[in-house]
Amino acid sequence: MDSDIIIVLPLLAVIGFALLALTILQRLSDINKSLDAIQSELFTLKNAAFKSVETDDKVAEETTAKVAETDANTPSAQSVSPVITTEKVDNEPHEAVKTAIVEQRIEQPPTIAVAVKTTETENQKPAEEKQTIANGEVDAMQVKSSSNAITTSNKPQTDPIAVQITTDKTAKTTPIQSAHTTAQAPSSDESKVKTTNFERFIGENLFGKIGILVFILGIAYFVKYAIDQNWINEVTRTILGFGVGIAMLVVAQWIHKRYYTLSSLLAGGAFAVFYLTVSIAFHYYQLFSQTAAFVILCFTTIFMAAVSIRYDRLELAVTALIGGFIAPFIISSDTGNIIVLQTYLSILNLGMFALALYKRWGLLPIVGSVFTYFILLQTVIESDLFPTPPHLFSILLGFATLFFFIFLIPVRLIMQSTYGGGIRKGLLSVITLNGFAYLFYGGYLIEEIAFGSKETGYLSFFIAIVYLVFYLFLRFRISGHDTLRNFMLALTIAFASIGVPLLFNGSAILITWSTESVLLLWLFTKEKSVIYECTAAVLAALSFILCLTLGVFQDSDHGIFAFKMFLNSHFLSLFTFAVCSFLAAIIMQRNRRLFSKGRHLLRFTPCNVIAYAIGFLFVFIALADEFTANLNEFTADAASALTITTLLLVGTLLLRRRFKVRKYKLAYVILLCAITFIYMLNIWSGDAFRLPSVLVLQWISTLTVVILMAYVIQKMALLQWENHLTRPVFAALSTLVWLTGARLLLLTFYNPSFDTGFSLSLGLAAFILMVIGMRSKSKEVRMVSLAEFGIVLGKLILIDVWSMAALGKIVVFISLGLLLLTLSFLYQKLKDVLF
Structure with missing residues (x-):
């Protein structure tokens, strides 16, 4: 029977420690509640004390004011003092002490918190009143005997009265102050006992749990010894187990009114004995069938829940619930039915929630969910x-x-x-x-x-x-x-x-998430709920990551060129995400105040700018992917370059109120530099002989670049911002675009050579810049023009003279000579204006 003990002892230990842990947690919760109550009570007493002190201070001030008013109404106050002093020589020590006490009490009124009567203060009060009356009589007699030296006879009767009032006041406040001190002491002692009462916790609670565990172990050892000695058979052992459990329940019922905690411990231990008894009787003695053992355990669980309601103890309810979950495993066998198990769990959880709703025990659903999903796993x-x-x-x-x-x-x-x-x-x-x-x-x-x-x-x-x-x-x-x-x-x-x-697949996910993100952002502007804002931000970030991770044509099942242009899931998903980005930016712009004030995850700056930038970026990516998949290489490159310049132009014009030139001056200068570089890269790269479709796309791209540069330069000229820096930059960028356009013109007429064209176009650009510089009186533009003329002359001397054809030399030299002569004439004519 050693195997019985091996099974029994771990089960007892687990149940005992579970009960111990639950009770400790409950006790700590009770201690915290007690501490909160004590703190609240002390705070109330403190407020009452401060109010009482303020009241007594006001009374003392009123009394002092009355004395001062009485002294002011008596004109012979100074003439009385010498008489009183000379008359009180024999009683000088006593009167000096009394006078000092009275003055001290008047100057420092006592603080009073709570007026409590004690035997000592009641005995002290009559004695002080008698002393005050006696002193008043002595003063009155002395003042009376000195009436010959005093012109007025009212003053000797005033000072004793004032002194008597003050003395009575101090005599009344002194016992009250001592009583307040006496009343405060029990409160501090009581709070000290409540906060440090570990002895009671150990004696009443902890020892009780340990005692239950030790008692059950003792019963187990006794049963083992009886079995070893063949005193009792299997049936008797089972009856003995149930008898011990019933006895513990009877004792718990008998003492539950006087010993609340101990009765709960005994009840919990009794049900632990029941579970162990049924488990041993089923597995080792085969006294019950599986169905009978299961029914017994179910009734035990129900009975334990009823006991928890009877004693109003959450610990017993939790123990009953845990016992209900382990009951199927106690009587489990290899022929278990999973449908029966699921049915039992459903009934158990429904009963658990009925008890939780009835007693408002929120811990039961937490325990039930953990055990239920563990069993399902x-x-x-x-x-x-x-x-x-x-x-x-x-x-x-x-x-x-x-x-x-x-x-x-x-x-x-x-x-x-x-x-x-x-x-x-x-x-x-x-x-x-x-x-x-x-x-x-x-x-x-x-x-x-x-x-x-x-x-x-x-x-x-x-x-x-x-x-x-x-x-x-x-x-x-x-x-x-x-x-x-x-x-x-x-x-x-x-x-x-x-x-x-x-x-869904990747494209459908992107479309759904991006649309959902915009919808949630709009709901945030209406409901002002942070949940909408946070989820919109998370979905937008996930959509952006998904856009970056999607392949170019991941959704195509028939190859790259097997679907119609712009009518495929890849383009629709990227374009939808771009549109949603624009919508998000517009929503933020129309609710700028909402996204600018307070602490928001989506701040107007920089989220609004980022949303616009992402929208333009993915419109370009979507169109460029379509061009790459459906057009030849050169046409696709030209179409992509046209897409960039068109998007920049359209974005600049549509968002001119959102991104004003006067506010984002440097950004617009960088924009012109970027679009010039993209335009030059598009024209100067590729073959010399180009398809008509490519030339058409490149000429349209040239038109968009010229319109954008003209718009920005005109706005910047009105601002007069850093002219000494911006004018040379704009002149140089305009020259580069002019040269690139000249190159495109020659390519249009199938002339791949650009030697002569470069010299002529650059010389003409320098001449135009010189005219503009003279008209606008801009020295910076004229200096750029002179630099360009220097480049043309250098090219003529170093390269063209030696390598250019005869016809080309004639045209270039004549044209450049005429330009220089014209330029010199303009300088001489306008020298008074320019210099």
């Missing part, structure tokens, strides 16, 4: 290890759906009661993990049923719809519960977003 593992009939997966999916709805009941618990931070967070975690557990477990079952299909996405959308129903109910039918309502909204958005990649 175990069934998944066993189904992989052992063959499972296919029809069972459909039934298990139905049970999984039932568990999903059961563990949504914590929503009602949160609405019903106001729980603390820990329990409330635990219930919200149950609601969240319930959805994800159902998605994973249900998705596994769906894949087993449909052999790897994508129906799991429908399951995710179903979960999102359920959470949406709860959100709408809380939104329109129930007031308050803002946190719970926002939580349900966040879960709705999360599961709807998760369902997209589970059901």
Whole structure:
């Protein structure tokens, strides 16, 4: 029978330590509540003390004011003092002490918090009153005897009265102050006992749990010894186990009014004995069939729940719930039925939630969810290890759906009661993990049923719809519960977003996520809910990453050229994402104040600029990919270059109010440099002989570049911003565009040579710049012109004279000579204006 002890002892240890841990947690919670109550009481007493002190200070000030007013109404105050002093020589020590005490009490009024009468203060009060009266009589007699030296007879009767009033006042405040000191001492002692009462916790609680555990172990050792001695057989042992448990319950019932904690411990230990007895009787003695043992354990669990309601103890309810979950494993065998197990778990969880709703015990759903999904995980593992009939997966999916709805009941618990931070967070975690557990477990079952299909996405959308129903109910039918309502909204958005990649491919995911992101951003501007803003930002980031990771034609099933231009999923997905980026930027721009003030994840600056930039970028990428897939290389390059210049021109004109030239001057200068470089790269690269379609696209690109440069330069000229820097830059960029256009003109007429054309075009550009510089009186532009003339002359001397053809030399030299002569004539004519 050593194997019995090997089984019994670990079970006893686990149950004992579980009870111990639960009770310790409960006790710590009670201690925290007591400390909060003590702190609140001390704070109330402190406020009362301050109010009492203020009241007494006001009374003392009023008394002092009355004395001062009386002294002011008596003109012979100074003439009385010498008489009183001379008359009181014999009684000088006594009177000096009394005078000092009276003056000190008048100058420093006592602080009074609580007026409490004690025997000592009551005895002290008459004595002080008698002393005050006696002193007043002595003063009156002395003042009376000196009436010959005093012109007025009213003053000797005034000072004793004032002194008597002050003395009475101080005599009344002194006992009260001592009583306040006496009243404060018990409060501090009481708080000290409540905060450091570990002795009571150990003696009442901890020793009780250890005692129960030791007692059960003692019973186990006694039973083992009796079995070894053949005193009792299997039936007697089982009856003895039930008898011990019943005896512990009887004792718990008998003492539950006087010893509340001990009775709960005894009740918990009694049910632990019942579980162990049934387990041993079934596994080792075969006294019960599996059905009978299971029924006994079910009734034991129900009875234990009733006892927890009787004693109003959460620990017993948790223990009963844990016992209910381990009961099937206690009587498990190799012929177990998974359908029966799922049915039992459903009934157990429903009963658990009924108890939780009745007693408002929020810990029960947390424990139930952990054990339930752990058991479901175990069934998944066993189904992989052992063959499972296919029809069972459909039934298990139905049970999984039932568990999903059961563990949504914590929503009602949160609405019903106001729980603390820990329990409330635990219930919200149950609601969240319930959805994800159902998605994973249900998705596994769906894949087993449909052999790897994508129906799991429908399951995710179903979960999102359920959470949406709860959100709408809380939104329109129930007031308050803002946190719970926002939580349900966040879960709705999360599961709807998760369902997209589970059901669709890459392009459909991108379209759905980007559209959802814009919709959530718009809802944020209407509802001002942070959840909308955060989820919109997350979905936008995921969409951007997905755009970068998508292949050029990942969605094509028939090769690169097997689909129509602009009518394919790849283009539609990228173009939709770009449009959504523009919409997001417009939404932020129209609600600029909302996104600029406060602390937001999506700040207007820089998110608005980033959204516009991403929109233009992915419009270009979408069009460039289409050109690459459907056109030849040279035409595709020309079309891509035209796309860039057109987007820059259209963006500049459409967003001229959003990005004003006077505010973004440097950015526009950089823009002109970039578009000039792109234009030159497009024209100067490629073959000398070009297709007509390529030439047409390049001439359109030239037109867009010229329009954009003219617009920006005209706006910058009006601003007069850094003319000494911007004018030379604009002159140089204009010259480069002029030369590139001349190159394109020669290519249009199928003339690949550009030696003569370069000299003529650069000389003409220098002449035009000189004319503009003279008209605008811009020395910077004239210096650029002179530099260009220098380049032309250098080329003529170093290159053209030696390598150019005769006809070319004639044309270039004559043209350049005429330009230089004209330029010299203009300088001489305008020298008074220019210099």
